[in-house]
Amino acid sequence: MQRHHTRAATILSTLFMGLGQIYNRQFIKGFIFLIVEALSLTYFIEKLGRAFWGIVTLGTTSQHFEKVKGIAKLVKGDHSIFILIQSLITIIFFVLFLIAWYMNIRDAYKNGAARDAGQTPGTFKQSIRYILDYKFAQTFLILPSVGILLFTVMPIIFMVMLAFTNYSAPNHMPPAKLVDWVGFETFHNLVALKSWSHTFYGVLTWTIIWAILSTVTTYFGGMLVAMLISQQGVRFKGIWRAILIVPYAIPQMISLLLMRNLFNGQFGPINQYLKFFGLGGLPWLTDPFWAKVTVIVVNMWVGIPVSMLLIMGVLTTIPRDMYEAAEVDGATNYQKFRIITLPMVLFSTAPTLIAQFAGNINNFNAIFLLTGGSPVNGDYQYAGSTDLLVTWLYKLTLDQNKYNMASAIGIIIFLIVATFSIYNYRRTKSFQEEDMIQ
Amino acid sequence: MKMRKWMMVTAVAAMATSLAACGGNNNNTNGGNAAATNAPSESTAPAENNGGENTGADTAQITPEDGASLVVWESKEERAFADAIAKEFTEKYNVPVKIEELSPTDQVTKLSQDGPSGLAADVILIPHDNLGRAASAQLLLPNDVFEQETVKNNTEASITGASYDGMLYGYPRAAETYALYYNKSIVTDVPKTFDDVLAFSKTFTDKSKNRYGIMWEVGNMYFNYPFIASNGGYIFGDNGTNKDDIGINSDGAIQGLKEYVKLKEILPINSGDINADIKRSLFNSGDVAMDINGPWELAGYKTALGDNLGLAPLPTIGGKTAISFAGFKIFGVNAYTQYPNAAKLYAEFASGKDAQLKLNELVGSIPTNLEALEDPQIKDDAYISAFAEQAKNSQPMPSIPEMGNVWSPVNAALPEIWDKGADPKTAMDKAAQQIKDLNNGASQ
Numbered sequence: 001m002q003r004h005h006t007r008a009a010t011i012l013s014t015l016f017m018g019l020g021q022i023y024n025r026q027f028i029k030g031f032i033f034l035i036v037e038a039l040s041l042t043y044f045i046e047k048l049g050r051a052f053w054g055i056v057t058l059g060t061t062s063q064h065f066e067k068v069k070g071i072a073k074l075v076k077g078d079h080s081i082f083i084l085i086q087s088l089i090t091i092i093f094f095v096l097f098l099i100a101w102y103m104n105i106r107d108a109y110k111n112g113a114a115r116d117a118g119q120t121p122g123t124f125k126q127s128i129r130y131i132l133d134y135k136f137a138q139t140f141l142i143l144p145s146v147g148i149l150l151f152t153v154m155p156i157i158f159m160v161m162l163a164f165t166n167y168s169a170p171n172h173m174p175p176a177k178l179v180d181w182v183g184f185e186t187f188h189n190l191v192a193l194k195s196w197s198h199t200f201y202g203v204l205t206w207t208i209i210w211a212i213l214s215t216v217t218t219y220f221g222g223m224l225v226a227m228l229i230s231q232q233g234v235r236f237k238g239i240w241r242a243i244l245i246v247p248y249a250i251p252q253m254i255s256l257l258l259m260r261n262l263f264n265g266q267f268g269p270i271n272q273y274l275k276f277f278g279l280g281g282l283p284w285l286t287d288p289f290w291a292k293v294t295v296i297v298v299n300m301w302v303g304i305p306v307s308m309l310l311i312m313g314v315l316t317t318i319p320r321d322m323y324e325a326a327e328v329d330g331a332t333n334y335q336k337f338r339i340i341t342l343p344m345v346l347f348s349t350a351p352t353l354i355a356q357f358a359g360n361i362n363n364f365n366a367i368f369l370l371t372g373g374s375p376v377n378g379d380y381q382y383a384g385s386t387d388l389l390v391t392w393l394y395k396l397t398l399d400q401n402k403y404n405m406a407s408a409i410g411i412i413i414f415l416i417v418a419t420f421s422i423y424n425y426r427r428t429k430s431f432q433e434e435d436m437i438q
Numbered sequence: 439m440k441m442r443k444w445m446m447v448t449a450v451a452a453m454a455t456s457l458a459a460c461g462g463n464n465n466n467t468n469g470g471n472a473a474a475t476n477a478p479s480e481s482t483a484p485a486e487n488n489g490g491e492n493t494g495a496d497t498a499q500i501t502p503e504d505g506a507s508l509v510v511w512e513s514k515e516e517r518a519f520a521d522a523i524a525k526e527f528t529e530k531y532n533v534p535v536k537i538e539e540l541s542p543t544d545q546v547t548k549l550s551q552d553g554p555s556g557l558a559a560d561v562i563l564i565p566h567d568n569l570g571r572a573a574s575a576q577l578l579l580p581n582d583v584f585e586q587e588t589v590k591n592n593t594e595a596s597i598t599g600a601s602y603d604g605m606l607y608g609y610p611r612a613a614e615t616y617a618l619y620y621n622k623s624i625v626t627d628v629p630k631t632f633d634d635v636l637a638f639s640k641t642f643t644d645k646s647k648n649r650y651g652i653m654w655e656v657g658n659m660y661f662n663y664p665f666i667a668s669n670g671g672y673i674f675g676d677n678g679t680n681k682d683d684i685g686i687n688s689d690g691a692i693q694g695l696k697e698y699v700k701l702k703e704i705l706p707i708n709s710g711d712i713n714a715d716i717k718r719s720l721f722n723s724g725d726v727a728m729d730i731n732g733p734w735e736l737a738g739y740k741t742a743l744g745d746n747l748g749l750a751p752l753p754t755i756g757g758k759t760a761i762s763f764a765g766f767k768i769f770g771v772n773a774y775t776q777y778p779n780a781a782k783l784y785a786e787f788a789s790g791k792d793a794q795l796k797l798n799e800l801v802g803s804i805p806t807n808l809e810a811l812e813d814p815q816i817k818d819d820a821y822i823s824a825f826a827e828q829a830k831n832s833q834p835m836p837s838i839p840e841m842g843n844v845w846s847p848v849n850a851a852l853p854e855i856w857d858k859g860a861d862p863k864t865a866m867d868k869a870a871q872q873i874k875d876l877n878n879g880a881s882q
Contacts, residue, residue, distance in 0.1 A: 063576055071500075072580045074773045079554050169571065170839035175554050176576035195875045266711040267648060267720075275646075286710035286857065375710050376657070378850035378868060381876075398547060400842065 009112030020108025028124035051090035054083040080179035162407040169401030199381040222307020248305035256369035288385035502780035511559040560781040566599035566766040567835040573602035596806035599766040599834040608768030611789035624727040639704035654730035657709030659848040664760040665698040678836030687866035695862035749824040764832035843876035
């Protein structure tokens with residue numbers, strides 16, 4: 001009889017939420033749990049079967065038209081994608097319910113054990129007090145957590161699931177056609193089917209090259225400009241700063257589209273000037289190689305101001321006496337830069353640098369507004385020579401409705417960005433606490 | 439078309455900030471789709487009579503549902519027409535109509551996302567080559583109540599364009615194709631053949647001064663279809679319905695493309711450097727003598743050139759009449775509409791004879807309605823009748839869903855030929871193979 005209350009309360013709560021609490025004489029809490037389970041049951045009896053059916057089959061009847069007195073009427077069928085979302089939501093709620101159920105059992109168990117030990121379980125008031133005093137933060141985090149679950153986690157799961165379906169135009173577009181699970185076929189096509197893989201590897205390679213070059217050029221370009229401006233003896237520093245920040249301040253929507261005109265190979269002013277000075281122009285946007293050069297150069301123009309501001313801020317924090325000491329020791333300007341400035345700046349800005357790198361992998365604006373992925377590439381599937389994975393994804397989604405392929409690419413982009421970020425974060429000294437600068 | 443507006447703003451800004459001549463850049467990734475901007479409409483008797491009286495004997499008469507109200511997606515460019523016709527419709531049927539602006543080329547995409555959720559417009563306006571995509575996804579209600587009227591009152595080509603898989607879905611309201619704009623102060627003899635164009639341009643073109651006898655978007659399949667089609671090439675066989683019969687690399691197409699290659703001599707520019715905005719500014723300033731373009735440029739060109747603006751059918755290619763792409767703007771009724779009757783009535787009303795004439799008057803468009811085409815308003819308009827003349831030698835763009843697989847490969851092959859001098863046969867074979875791959879599942 002030693003553990004009598006514990007076992008009885010646990011079993012009762014397992015059978016029906018709240019029974020164990022009532023058995024433990026915690027009536028209000030028990031009733032709340034009872035109501036929760038009752039409401040949940042009515043919800044799940046109606047929905048859960050359909051949710052599991054839906055997520056397994058993704059619908060079985062497709063829609064069609066029926067003639068009624070010569071007029072076509074729409075007979076609605078299953079819309080695979082709606083079914084997928086609804087099933088997903090139901091299942092998420094079901095998981096939440098299971099968590100609540102588990103907590104209810106644990107609560108019954110603990111209070112039963114307390115009774116076995118000769119204590120009286122707390123009253124409802126005491127429970128509330130306990131929560132307010134000790135579990136306040138956890139309790140009130142439930143609300144945002146549910147929000148995050150529904151608005152962040154759920155769409156991500158949904159996107160990941162799409163990659164394993166054949167949801168694409170023209171043969172599997174709901175509502176007319178059903179969507180089916182195809183497992184890893186989409187990924188397999190992407191890396192193994194020649195027509196897709198050629199584009200994928202080509203675009204992926206360029207994306208990586210682009211991310212590295214665009215980050216490095218803007219960062220060191222910004223550093224150079226910042227150091228030049230903060231040199232002693234440079235006058236009108238404020239004006240320099242203001243002028244250099246202008247490219248960043250103009251919306252890229254305007255400035256990049258403008259650039260696109262400036263770089264026109266035949267009519268653009270840049271080539272016109274080059275010709276005026278007797279130089280042949282360059283095919284800035286029409287040759288695959290030069291188009292890549294152009295996007296990197298223009299991106300420097302847009303990106304350097306950001307790095308410049310950032311690094312200027314850091315430069316002001318470097319103590320002057322370090323330079324003075326170095327001068328006393330007879331250090332040259334280059335040595336001062338290498339030993340003092342560079343490490344200090346790198347240390348403070350490393351996290352931003354990583355963020356910029358990840359951002360450049362997904363730098364939609366620079367490519368989409370400047371070249372739109374052009375010049376066209378006859379060997380690529382729906383992509384041009386300067387398309388990044390993210391602009392390719394955009395074209396696949398909006399122009400071609402290949403949602404499954406776009407999701408697969410989205411997952412791959414996510415994996416790439418996440419891997420780089422985590423690896424870099426872990427290796428960056430700024431995240432490993434003090435004593436970073438030797 | 440928001441994008442296009444932005445690009446025009448940009449073009450203006452670019453010109454202001456530079457001494458050199460410079461135009462906008464309008465890189466049209468989706469091929470000829472974007473060419474469809476303006477068009478006329480046609481309509482049948484319902485414009486004057488009660489909708490019910492016009493329906494065929496074997497179809498039910500329809501009246502708007504009680505409490506019906508409609509949302510209609512219209513293009514920004516044709517807003518003036520949309521507002522006017524919506525007002526007339528509301529007066530007649532007492533059904534409020536709300537107009538929302540959306541580029542016609544985006545409407546099917548938006549419909550496929552929002553239609554099933556019940557958030558899309560009741561009546562949409564699309565270029566007919568998007569019809570296959572919408573109809574095969576069962577997003578549109580067939581045009582059944584007004585089928586007989588529509589077929590009887592409109593040109594055959596427009597009915598073909600508004601049908602998919604043997605079923606009439608659309609309510610055609612305007613046709614569009616392209617023709618040869620020319621500047622009368624420079625071109626005295628309108629060229630009859632592309633050899634004439636070549637001969638004239640040799641005297642006029644001066645690359646160093648950015649002066650060209652002729653310019654058109656050489657990398658865009660939409661405008662270069664005459665080179666493919668005039669000597670017997672085609673895109674899909676069986677009048678554009680057989681996805682397995684691809685004719686862009688047929689002998690006829692290659693023969694035509696050889697004529698195309700010859701023209702590089704008088705337009706020695708990379709295809710990527712030519713776009714609608716640049717072309718427009720050069721033509722307006724008299725630096726380009728001839729331009730192959732559609733009715734959507736008409737109003738602007740008239741303003742810029744006044745009486746010097748001339749318009750003629752396309753010159754012949756290799757001795758054969760030039761066959762252009764024809765596009766039709768058609769109304770479609772959302773399959774998920776709450777008020778199918780009201781929506782059908784609106785589509786019919788806004789595409790009738792009077793509506794098409796109004797569209798022509800307000801926006802400038804080519805009717806598809808047979809009576810409207812005979813109307814003095816159209817007949818006496820030199821420009822519209824020139825387009826109508828060209829339209830007689832045009833073929834509707836294929837509207838099967840596989841058409842979506844054609845644009846990018848061909849728009850990539852044309853620059854290969856034009857910019858890099860690739861052999862037309864090799865380039866087109868490659869494009870044809872890609873289309874085949876896409877049609878047969880590489881993209882599923």
